[in-house]
Amino acid sequence: MDKVKNDRREELERTVLRPLTRTGKGYYLVVGFLVLVVLWGLYAYSTQFRNGLIVTGMRDRILWGFYIILFVFFIGISHAGTLISAILRVVKAQWRTPVTRMAEFITVVALSVGGLMPIIDLGRPDRIPNLVLFGRWQSPILWDVLSITTYLTGSIIYLYLPLIPDLALCRDRLGKEASAWKRGFYRIASIGWQGTQRQKRYLSIAMASMMVLIIPVAVSVHTVVSWIFAMTLREAWNSTVFGAYFVAGAIFSGIAAIIIIMAILRRAFHLERYITNQHFINLGYMMGGFTLIMMYFNVSEYVVTGYKMAGETSFHFLQLMAREYAPFFWMYTIGGMVVPGLIILFPRTRTFKGVLIAAGFVLVGMWLERFIIVVAGLRVPLMPYEPSWYLPTWVEWSIMAGAFAMFGLVIAIFSKLVPVISVWEVAEQYEEAEALETAPPHGGRQPATQPLHVEGASGTAPAPGDTAGGMP
Amino acid sequence: MSIRSGRWLLVALLSLLLLLATVTPVLAADPVTLELLAPQQVALGDKVEVTAVLRDGNGVPIRGGTVNLWTPATFLSTGGAIDLGRATTDAQGRATFRYEARTEGPVALNAYFPGDSRYAYAQGSAELKAQGTAQLYQSTAGVRVPGIGVWLLVGLLGGVWTTYLAVMVFLSLIAREGSRAPVEAGGHRG
Numbered sequence: 154m155d156k157v158k159n160d161r162r163e164e165l166e167r168t169v170l171r172p173l174t175r176t177g178k179g180y181y182l183v184v185g186f187l188v189l190v191v192l193w194g195l196y197a198y199s200t201q202f203r204n205g206l207i208v209t210g211m212r213d214r215i216l217w218g219f220y221i222i223l224f225v226f227f228i229g230i231s232h233a234g235t236l237i238s239a240i241l242r243v244v245k246a247q248w249r250t251p252v253t254r255m256a257e258f259i260t261v262v263a264l265s266v267g268g269l270m271p272i273i274d275l276g277r278p279d280r281i282p283n284l285v286l287f288g289r290w291q292s293p294i295l296w297d298v299l300s301i302t303t304y305l306t307g308s309i310i311y312l313y314l315p316l317i318p319d320l321a322l323c324r325d326r327l328g329k330e331a332s333a334w335k336r337g338f339y340r341i342a343s344i345g346w347q348g349t350q351r352q353k354r355y356l357s358i359a360m361a362s363m364m365v366l367i368i369p370v371a372v373s374v375h376t377v378v379s380w381i382f383a384m385t386l387r388e389a390w391n392s393t394v395f396g397a398y399f400v401a402g403a404i405f406s407g408i409a410a411i412i413i414i415m416a417i418l419r420r421a422f423h424l425e426r427y428i429t430n431q432h433f434i435n436l437g438y439m440m441g442g443f444t445l446i447m448m449y450f451n452v453s454e455y456v457v458t459g460y461k462m463a464g465e466t467s468f469h470f471l472q473l474m475a476r477e478y479a480p481f482f483w484m485y486t487i488g489g490m491v492v493p494g495l496i497i498l499f500p501r502t503r504t505f506k507g508v509l510i511a512a513g514f515v516l517v518g519m520w521l522e523r524f525i526i527v528v529a530g531l532r533v534p535l536m537p538y539e540p541s542w543y544l545p546t547w548v549e550w551s552i553m554a555g556a557f558a559m560f561g562l563v564i565a566i567f568s569k570l571v572p573v574i575s576v577w578e579v580a581e582q583y584e585e586a587e588a589l590e591t592a593p594p595h596g597g598r599q600p601a602t603q604p605l606h607v608e609g610a611s612g613t614a615p616a617p618g619d620t621a622g623g624m625p
Numbered sequence: 626m627s628i629r630s631g632r633w634l635l636v637a638l639l640s641l642l643l644l645l646a647t648v649t650p651v652l653a654a655d656p657v658t659l660e661l662l663a664p665q666q667v668a669l670g671d672k673v674e675v676t677a678v679l680r681d682g683n684g685v686p687i688r689g690g691t692v693n694l695w696t697p698a699t700f701l702s703t704g705g706a707i708d709l710g711r712a713t714t715d716a717q718g719r720a721t722f723r724y725e726a727r728t729e730g731p732v733a734l735n736a737y738f739p740g741d742s743r744y745a746y747a748q749g750s751a752e753l754k755a756q757g758t759a760q761l762y763q764s765t766a767g768v769r770v771p772g773i774g775v776w777l778l779v780g781l782l783g784g785v786w787t788t789y790l791a792v793m794v795f796l797s798l799i800a801r802e803g804s805r806a807p808v809e810a811g812g813h814r815g
Contacts (some may be wrong), residue, residue: 299782303782306789307785344800344803345799345800345802345803345804347802349802349803351798351802352799352803355795355796358795359795359796362792366785371786409667501628
């Protein structure tokens, strides 16, 4: 039995650590392409920096565009990680272990990229200190700065804590296979982890504190982001449910982002044994649940405001549903919510590919949702003037491409630095499953989920998450 | 004299009468002077008294005259006059205004008396200089609940960052424990 256990652990370590020491040609091609796009984005930004915001499509009437859309979009994606990971940890979902690391890392990267967007939107980055020097406590902008920096710090800590044992694993296992600087990094970053009982206890307390704390912090971040809109005197943003709506939308798009990135990394690093189709289907269930929540919020919002049709609501409704922005609105409503919901609903389409396609629809749909909120919302005239238009320029398109490329690039670099799966947590899960199997049939408590089965003499076991019951 | 010449003569006479009716009062109006008195230096946000004194050509105060106060202003590329108020002169010929200095720097104040059937048009001006950095705008938006405000925000943030600090302490304990414990084979175990 011990041999089987050791073999399984060895294989797990070998599979997960392999990408850290071996790099294929394809990886360099992808990274090279991403670097080029990032450089192009930087060139576009330098053009904006030299000439000012006049090179963008933003003007006095529609004064926010792609940058603020991307800000909301990336902050939304950032909920993928920390929030989902923390919720799954708190409820002890057995299938979470191969998912959490990627989810937590997506949070940190998305927050970092998203946090750049308001700075780019500012036009004059030298004025950033003014936020601190002349910021007013009463302003949602200052709340946003405070909540995002708090969330980013918390997310980095929350990513780092469960990484410590795996960094020690890299330190001990990789040896000469890793480059000198990587060895140095593992040695320093693993802070002397030996896996002693005391260290485990300290780590457990720290992780428990963070997983509980990070949930309200994450919820507060997107609530505050929504307040930037809802606390502005604009007809389209007059909503009391914006906070909850933004949080739900953030988790919704976050799950979609995890699904897509997990699928790419699974394919690239041959992690099919540990990230199974069942993991995708489980995340698909979560996404399906949030599809219903999003539909509920949309119906609630549009039915209530549409029933009253106060002020300029009729202008906003017409531009959304029948005129200028109708293609975007219906693509978001049908493509971003109805279609993914139906894909998840039917067992025939509720497959790995189906969930992946649904996630793609959700991400595009949620980007369009932010476009509608920001641009269409600002288009509603405040005074009797002709409604304006927002047409993004090549600078904005390029910076957006650069932002997405930077997001992908940092994830690609990270995947070569640390294990993308939490090895120690997966191993622990194996041990727990084995303990449950060997427990007397009537003596112990019943497991919350179906235990993992050891198959045959080879000692191979289904990966974590291959529970027959799907969602635990 | 033809009928046509008679009609022209009639038009000329009527025009002359109209001209006389218009010009005569002006010609007959007494000249007046309007003096505007304002403090030269004020603190930003101060409400000061600005007085216009209206006198006739002999220096006698005019009672019951309407005086208008205005200041020139520009907004973006558009210039114009901001009407600051209107007051009627008392027995001393004084019309008093309350002016609040809301912009820093020199302010040109102008007053005019439009004239009437007896007195001619007159104008006067003065300049005052406002100094200071006072925050004049006070927002009244929002609900003020005692105890809920900045300190609540500070308290919440303080709580979160204190927890982060506590986690850092645990990290330092892990590091200290690592420096004490002997390195074991497979010591990386979670």
